[in-house]
Amino acid sequence: xxxxxxxxxxxxxxxxxxxxxxxxxxxxxxxxxxxxxxxxxxxxxxxxxxxxxxxxxxxxxxxxxxxxxxxxxxxxxxxxxxxxxxxxxxxxxxxxxxxxxxxxxxxxxxxxxxxxxxxxxxxxxxxxxxxxxxxxxxxxxxxxxxxxxxxxxxxxxxxxxxxxxxxxxxxxxxxxxxxxxxxx
Amino acid sequence: xxxxxxxxxxxxxxxxxxxxxxxxxxxxxxxxxxxxxxxxxxxxxxxxxxxxxxxxxxxxxxxxxxxxxxxxxxxxxxxxxxxxxxxxxxxxxxxxxxxxxxxxxxxxxxxxxxxxxxxxxxxxxxxxxxxxxxxxxxxxxxxxxxxxxxxxxxxxxxxxxxxxxxxxxxxxxxxxxxxxxxxxxxx
Numbered sequence: 001x002x003x004x005x006x007x008x009x010x011x012x013x014x015x016x017x018x019x020x021x022x023x024x025x026x027x028x029x030x031x032x033x034x035x036x037x038x039x040x041x042x043x044x045x046x047x048x049x050x051x052x053x054x055x056x057x058x059x060x061x062x063x064x065x066x067x068x069x070x071x072x073x074x075x076x077x078x079x080x081x082x083x084x085x086x087x088x089x090x091x092x093x094x095x096x097x098x099x100x101x102x103x104x105x106x107x108x109x110x111x112x113x114x115x116x117x118x119x120x121x122x123x124x125x126x127x128x129x130x131x132x133x134x135x136x137x138x139x140x141x142x143x144x145x146x147x148x149x150x151x152x153x154x155x156x157x158x159x160x161x162x163x164x165x166x167x168x169x170x171x172x173x174x175x176x177x178x179x180x181x182x183x184x
Numbered sequence: 185x186x187x188x189x190x191x192x193x194x195x196x197x198x199x200x201x202x203x204x205x206x207x208x209x210x211x212x213x214x215x216x217x218x219x220x221x222x223x224x225x226x227x228x229x230x231x232x233x234x235x236x237x238x239x240x241x242x243x244x245x246x247x248x249x250x251x252x253x254x255x256x257x258x259x260x261x262x263x264x265x266x267x268x269x270x271x272x273x274x275x276x277x278x279x280x281x282x283x284x285x286x287x288x289x290x291x292x293x294x295x296x297x298x299x300x301x302x303x304x305x306x307x308x309x310x311x312x313x314x315x316x317x318x319x320x321x322x323x324x325x326x327x328x329x330x331x332x333x334x335x336x337x338x339x340x341x342x343x344x345x346x347x348x349x350x351x352x353x354x355x356x357x358x359x360x361x362x363x364x365x366x367x368x369x370x371x
Contacts, residue, residue, distance in 0.1 A: 018197065019199065019200045020199050021197060021198065021199030022197075023194045023195065023197045024194075026193070026194040026197050027190060027191070027194040030190040030193060030194060031190055034186055034190065054185070054186065057186060058185070058186055058189055061186070061189060061190065061193065062189070062193070063336070065193045066334075067267070067334075067335065067336040068200060069200050069204040069205060069208070069334065069335065070205060070265060070266045070267060070335045070336040071266075072205070072266060073202065075268075079268045080266070080267060080268050082268070083266075083267035083268035083338060084267050084336065087267060087336075087338060
């Protein structure tokens with residue numbers, strides 16, 4: 001995973017190209033933002049509201065599109081993005097009157113690394129994934145954790161989509177069998 | 185779903201000009217200003233002594249004061265229409281300006297006897313002017329607000345107040361050129 005600074009540099013470069021009318025850069029930008037925003041919202045949403053994350057991602061992408069004029073090219077992009085996402089989140093909280101308070105200044109930056117609880121989970125995840133073949137591990141990581149599509153992951157591993165799907169399925173099955181704590 | 189959305193959005197991408205926000209606010213000011221000036225010329229016409237008034241310092245002091253408030257409003261507006269825009273100093277600068285004007289008016293009143301002072305305070309137009317100012321500012325405010333709806337103010341209330349300051353400046357300026365009489369107009 002890249003440092004926040006390089007994320008900022010990369011996303012800002014994509015945004016500047018998008019503002020100049022480069023549709024390809026824009027598509028890349030929106031796809032990357034989709035992943036980042038999904039994590040951003042799932043981390044903030046109450047567990048009962050986790051299902052709204054995808055809706056919020058879409059609303060935010062729409063807002064980014066229709067309000068992209070309000071981004072000042074001279075200023076940090078992630079700050080702008082964060083502000084838009086934050087307002088979408090606040091809108092959501094208000095809509096469902098959850099009475100969750102989110103002080104603006106205490107709000108974690110959008111691309112902060114995962115906190116300790118997540119780090120523990122990640123270590124567990126690493127240990128577990130090491131028990132399946134390397135290629136399967138890569139595929140599972142790409143598709144199930146980083147959110148890539150099956151097609152992208154298959155291409156990266158140089159195999160057909162069907163083979164990738166089967167491989168992921170087998171890998172997950174093996175993991176379930178191993179960690180479900182009994183014979184099934 | 186999200187993939188479709190991304191495809192749809194990136195397929196009809198239009199380039200955004202540099203300074204798009206500034207252009208939009210300026211455009212709104214221009215359109216609203218034209219409407220306000222035409223309404224002014226049709227309904228009121230310039231004050232008969234505009235050429236004399238423009239020679240005196242009072243006319244220019246008042247104009248500078250209203251313009252300063254409008255500039256503060258403009259600075260605030262340009263910052264507050266951005267979602268991450270934060271700015272404080274104009275909110276403090278504006279009351280200070282008002283205070284300076286109030287002090288100026290007070291010193292002027294000190295030097296006059298009670299009768300004349302009442303004339304200065306009430307003037308000949310205090311009952312009409314506020315309404316005219318509101319009427320002339322409203323087309324500018326309206327076009328500004330329409331433009332701002334396409335941007336992303338984090339706090340619409342504050343952004344609206346900033347737009348009001350910006351719109352009120354020219355409104356008062358136009359009025360000044362028609363019926364100006366007392367210091368209190370500028371409020």
